Amino acid sequence: MIQNNPIGRFIAHIILIIGIMIVAFPIYYTFVASTQSLQEIMRPPLSLLPGNHFWENYSAALFGGVGRIGGVGVDRLLFNTIVMALAIAVGKIAISILSAYAIVFFRFPGRMIFFWLIFITLMLPVEVRILPTYKVMVDLGLIDTYTGLTLPLMASATATLLFRQFFMTIPGELVEAARVDGAGPWRFFKDILLPLSKTNIAALFVILFIYGWTQYLWPLLMTNRNDMTTIVIGLRKMISFADADTEWHLVMVTCILAIVPPILVVMLMQRWFVRGLVETEK
Amino acid sequence: MASSTRVTFPNKLLPYLLLAPQLAITAIFFYWPASQAIYQSVLREDPFGLSTQFVGLDNFRRVISDPNYVNSLQVTVIFSVATALIAMALALLLAVMADKVIRGKGIYRTLLIWPYAVAPAIAGMLWLFLFNPSMGTLAYLVRSAGYNWDPLLNGDQAMVLVVSAAAWKQISYNFLFFVAGLQSIPKSLIEAAAIDGAGETKRFWTIIFPLLAPTTFFLLVVNTVYAFFDTFGIIHAVTGGGPGKATETLVYKVYNDGFVNLILGDSAAQSVILMIIVIGLTAIQFRYVERKVHYG
Amino acid sequence: MANVELTNVRKVYGNSVEAVKGVNIAIEDGALCVLVGPSGCGKSTLLRMIAGLESITDGTVKIENAVVNNLGPAERDIAMVFQNYALYPHMKVYDNMAYGLRNRGMPKDQIDKRVREAAQTLELTHLLERRPKELSGGQRQRVAMGRAIVRNPKVFLFDEPLSNLDAKLRGQMRVEIKNLQRQLGVTSVYVTHDQLEAMTLADTLVVMNSGSVEQIGAPLDIYEKPASTFVASFIGAPPMNLVHVTADNTGLILKDGTHIGAEGLTVPTTGAVIGFRPEDLEVAAGHEKHIGGLQLDLKVLGVEPVGAESYVYGVVGGERVVVRVAGRSPSQTGDHLRVIIPKEKLHLFGADGKRIPPA
Numbered sequence: 001m002i003q004n005n006p007i008g009r010f011i012a013h014i015i016l017i018i019g020i021m022i023v024a025f026p027i028y029y030t031f032v033a034s035t036q037s038l039q040e041i042m043r044p045p046l047s048l049l050p051g052n053h054f055w056e057n058y059s060a061a062l063f064g065g066v067g068r069i070g071g072v073g074v075d076r077l078l079f080n081t082i083v084m085a086l087a088i089a090v091g092k093i094a095i096s097i098l099s100a101y102a103i104v105f106f107r108f109p110g111r112m113i114f115f116w117l118i119f120i121t122l123m124l125p126v127e128v129r130i131l132p133t134y135k136v137m138v139d140l141g142l143i144d145t146y147t148g149l150t151l152p153l154m155a156s157a158t159a160t161l162l163f164r165q166f167f168m169t170i171p172g173e174l175v176e177a178a179r180v181d182g183a184g185p186w187r188f189f190k191d192i193l194l195p196l197s198k199t200n201i202a203a204l205f206v207i208l209f210i211y212g213w214t215q216y217l218w219p220l221l222m223t224n225r226n227d228m229t230t231i232v233i234g235l236r237k238m239i240s241f242a243d244a245d246t247e248w249h250l251v252m253v254t255c256i257l258a259i260v261p262p263i264l265v266v267m268l269m270q271r272w273f274v275r276g277l278v279e280t281e282k
Numbered sequence: 283m284a285s286s287t288r289v290t291f292p293n294k295l296l297p298y299l300l301l302a303p304q305l306a307i308t309a310i311f312f313y314w315p316a317s318q319a320i321y322q323s324v325l326r327e328d329p330f331g332l333s334t335q336f337v338g339l340d341n342f343r344r345v346i347s348d349p350n351y352v353n354s355l356q357v358t359v360i361f362s363v364a365t366a367l368i369a370m371a372l373a374l375l376l377a378v379m380a381d382k383v384i385r386g387k388g389i390y391r392t393l394l395i396w397p398y399a400v401a402p403a404i405a406g407m408l409w410l411f412l413f414n415p416s417m418g419t420l421a422y423l424v425r426s427a428g429y430n431w432d433p434l435l436n437g438d439q440a441m442v443l444v445v446s447a448a449a450w451k452q453i454s455y456n457f458l459f460f461v462a463g464l465q466s467i468p469k470s471l472i473e474a475a476a477i478d479g480a481g482e483t484k485r486f487w488t489i490i491f492p493l494l495a496p497t498t499f500f501l502l503v504v505n506t507v508y509a510f511f512d513t514f515g516i517i518h519a520v521t522g523g524g525p526g527k528a529t530e531t532l533v534y535k536v537y538n539d540g541f542v543n544l545i546l547g548d549s550a551a552q553s554v555i556l557m558i559i560v561i562g563l564t565a566i567q568f569r570y571v572e573r574k575v576h577y578g
Numbered sequence: 579m580a581n582v583e584l585t586n587v588r589k590v591y592g593n594s595v596e597a598v599k600g601v602n603i604a605i606e607d608g609a610l611c612v613l614v615g616p617s618g619c620g621k622s623t624l625l626r627m628i629a630g631l632e633s634i635t636d637g638t639v640k641i642e643n644a645v646v647n648n649l650g651p652a653e654r655d656i657a658m659v660f661q662n663y664a665l666y667p668h669m670k671v672y673d674n675m676a677y678g679l680r681n682r683g684m685p686k687d688q689i690d691k692r693v694r695e696a697a698q699t700l701e702l703t704h705l706l707e708r709r710p711k712e713l714s715g716g717q718r719q720r721v722a723m724g725r726a727i728v729r730n731p732k733v734f735l736f737d738e739p740l741s742n743l744d745a746k747l748r749g750q751m752r753v754e755i756k757n758l759q760r761q762l763g764v765t766s767v768y769v770t771h772d773q774l775e776a777m778t779l780a781d782t783l784v785v786m787n788s789g790s791v792e793q794i795g796a797p798l799d800i801y802e803k804p805a806s807t808f809v810a811s812f813i814g815a816p817p818m819n820l821v822h823v824t825a826d827n828t829g830l831i832l833k834d835g836t837h838i839g840a841e842g843l844t845v846p847t848t849g850a851v852i853g854f855r856p857e858d859l860e861v862a863a864g865h866e867k868h869i870g871g872l873q874l875d876l877k878v879l880g881v882e883p884v885g886a887e888s889y890v891y892g893v894v895g896g897e898r899v900v901v902r903v904a905g906r907s908p909s910q911t912g913d914h915l916r917v918i919i920p921k922e923k924l925h926l927f928g929a930d931g932k933r934i935p936p937a
Contacts, residue, residue, distance in 0.1 A: 131553075196667065270395070
């Protein structure tokens, strides 16, 4: 440090604390609201301290039979979302690592064409092909299925590019040593490449889990039945009713339930997450 | 004297099998629909869906001359620029401050990255809870201060609301990248500037900020892509493009015209225009990244 | 144990770049053969072709009298020590050494016995549970050796294994490798660009230059009778002095036109190169005539005392030469010295660079 300026540092702390308050306040506010009764919520301003309806609201939302969206419980929505986030994360990693392995460690006709075919999918997000994709999904009978929710999102240029970049840093001598040691492509993949990719896989897992959890347009298009949709879409359906009918206290609870799992994943796997994020995108 | 070519396995069939899953998904769910979008963008279907005819670029002409489309283009530009600027400026401020403090860096980072995990649609809802005129506490405070706040009726206020939510969600992402960018600036450069007599503010604007340019540029592209595409959930969940069409972005309009209003040709033409925009943005992004990624 | 035989081995890369141009080498059972040459001379390519890591364009590679051209590296029963060691970073030392044996389906207890024996030989026993990144450069080098010897292969291949170590450690490991190879008696091929390493290790030395073999032989034979100016300047440090001459009926003419006596040398009319090692020069005390030696005037450009000896750098007939003098040299920059090379120490090369044997 050049300047050991205590006043400057003090100001820095103040600004950071204000920043954290801005960043955290909407979440905190929703949490506070989730512990209030409906009447309290409808009479602003809301107290800034949690109310005493925590157990009441949360058990009502989770087990109570109330707080259902079109007859579907929050537990079902959470389950669907977890399935979607996990399947997308695991599927994407598996598919991408295999493609990257093929592209980096083999030489075969059409290699670069395949690479570009994968690369170009970066430029074809769902948003630019909404209707035709929907039609394909209808034709294949994938609407309202877990396959439909997850499989089409498993192809990922970003993850393939990340693994490819990482694989290219693996010294050729290591491959040769393995070949001299009698390891074929499968053994090399299982014994050497996978263990070496552990950190990258962990980092990517966090990012893809969040990606899967926060999907919006896709589940909106791919699900008609309420029992097949995700918690984010479920929430949207809860608040789209006229204000008077909405059970806001349960909306707040559902909102917190939709936010907490991915936040926990990010917090607990922060080290991987930060590494993965900065490296995936660069 | 290692050979410069990549060491590989001699198998011939295996690589195709390894690529098969990704290529199958890509072909069925990416290339086929995308080509359909392009195909439909030059067709016109009668209202009953009984016949279609080739109309060339008519759909594009009609889309571009539609005042609603021009409006949504404007909305998208305003929304994206505002979101990117606010999210980046706040993140840069926080990153510079975090770079300065000695104790508590880790805690600050932990507490600042939450919003990354929040779905855009939910980010929108959180801000709606705060600023909803009927029950939001902050809306109540604003109104008590005598300001006529109603984002559900006033288009500009609706825009402020969705921009706030979108920028809020993106702060964590930008923060992490600015922190990484700041860390990669050699301390010796800053020390040299200090010896050359540059004060703290001057050092920031003449040394640190220019050296952060690659990060800033990268984030500008990423934030623009984010504002264009990933914020669909915010718009859909919070304003539904309204009031009027004050917050109807391009992506929202594609969805609305195709999925809700079922105007196939127009929606396909809009999709193709969006595709061109994405290609442009990706090209810019990779021109920059080129130096780090190398293809081969 | 096995002999290795290369017959007309060629390597042509895709777009007709000929990296190895028809090489013939026969290595006896148990011998240590060193391939030496500047970078890009094809020595590593040749080694990798023996290993089976590089395909063979033409010719045959035989191990133990069997053609192995179409066998994969694992089927050739060879072991290789890589330049960067290529240790598996996520495996412990023990597993690094055991991996090749496991892949061959050897029973566990036998693997354990082999690994422990090898570890003992290399004094690695206390390191078996460590990971490569917790080891020093020298220790990693030993593990790489260990991975090769536990396999008990027909042939050891070394690809510049010492080039990542510091000078002191390199000297030490050189001796160890030599002893180990003797002790195990495994036929070995060793690639290096360091001529000192090549000289001290080799039973058979192969000097390579741009894809071809320049000379094969025992190290000292090569040192004493280099087959070409390339070999002469590559082997030995400082390298052999080379002075270009032409001849007329009065004697020899140096590059700058100076006439010197022929001293019985027969120089072709196309010109020649006279070579002499730095240590073979004598500095004349006075101006006396030395019988049977070539006398040259040397202008001193600089003197480097390095302790036990000194190097005198100078110019002869417009070309640079270096003289090795025992102890300190009294010469100073700018001095003119008369140096004498005994006739039997002179090497003569034709204009094409090939050695001309003394008549």
